[in-house]
Amino acid sequence: MTNDRTARAAERRWESFPPAPEPLPHPVLDSHTHLDIVAEDGGDPATQIDAAANVGVDRLVQVGVDVASSRWGAACAAEHPAVVATVALHPNEAPRLADLDAALAEIAVLAEDPRVRGIGETGLDFFRTKEEGLQPQERSFRAHIALAKRVGKPLVIHDRDAHADILRVLDDEGAPETVVMHCFSGDEAFAAECARRGFVLSFAGTVTFKNAPQLRAAAALTPPGQILVETDAPYLTPMPFRGRPNASYLIPLTVRALAEAKGMPLAEMCEAISDNGNRIFGPW
Template structure:
């Protein structure tokens, strides 16, 4: 074989290998992570069962059976819009391990008309609906999507949800993306309800300390395990035991080393163990703290 032919064959093999690697990465993104070693006592403080495929009693049961096998006994399934809110309430009725949180996500704040307000108020009367959420502010999407509510519309809807949480006596579950100062200012001006949960906390140590000082609960997702999240781990370290929760935000934010793969509530022990490492405590002790906090904050029954 000539030198030119050998080079051509080598180049072709390299292209094939590259294509194979790309295909392998793509295939891996579709594969669910393996089951973690069980860690009993956990509660998934924030998930999206419908987005995980839980659209009927059988699929919800399968998701929660899988979670329970690794120690995740209860979940809070959360709505983004009115359609999801109805699904969340139904899921909470289908399975005793599921509870719902309902609200309009800030990106959908423009949909908060009188009918939506009335329906959300009716939903919050259901004892299986344990929080108002997720609501808050999102300053990331308005400049990137024509469908996203403008910041002033989000702020108005946020104020309404704050009042709803105070009137119903249920926790307020916060979505905050790139809006730290404005969000904290609105909470201070309106007067926060008794319990505020900072869902998927993503702030730095200073924002974390401000939230802690105000008595808010900080919920950490798989992001706390990411390689580029050193500042978030500092924030997770300074939160007192009684003010920390753990969540999946499934199907998003799958923890390391499975980042980018499909997430579900059964993956929660990975993040709980990451928190235990950050906070320098035993895994089992961390699970007891996290589970007890979730049951207290959401007022969940043991069964």
């Protein structure tokens, strides 16, 4: 009976996902998703991967936030050709660890896996982590920067209420060759600063929100060669389905919003995003 109840609960959750949007005219990737959370909720990652492919989202980057999810992501990428992984300790995770150095050592081992294509999400979060946790958070961030440079893989940054300090630490350590600003949340001025430094700005479903004109303005000034798109699924579902579960197959809604913000034909926007993904994370 327990298994039956679990199955029925999972089915209800899956039924709450929004309908699929119109497919894109050119394939793109989801540069940041959490398929492991879908799996924990009883969903099948293969179903998510297939649903995304049906609307033109043919590549997914599964992102690690702790040792367990990083291991899971590397295994998922080994099993599914459409998936590559990143590995890291989330900035809110680092202060909670009894042995941060041991966890960082495990991430470093995983980073050598050829199906692991990035180091992240790492960075700083001043919204959830309080004063006592800031020192280990920054130490973890610096260790991830060093790891990204050592293995020659892109650094995927989580930045929440910490724009100036993200830049401070990157300047102090020296940024890796490729830096991806996950779920970009800054304004035009911060976008211009990131673009000037050569960083890649990854826009999530938040760019579609009515109360986020600053994100659309930031996207408008970002060069096409420095733009990615992501879901951060199952979070940050784009309009008009905000509040329902997110998934990679909903990427077309965000891509269309980006194309509109930049005044670009949709197909050209898709091609730019696809080329950027292959350059940063590929080949799949």
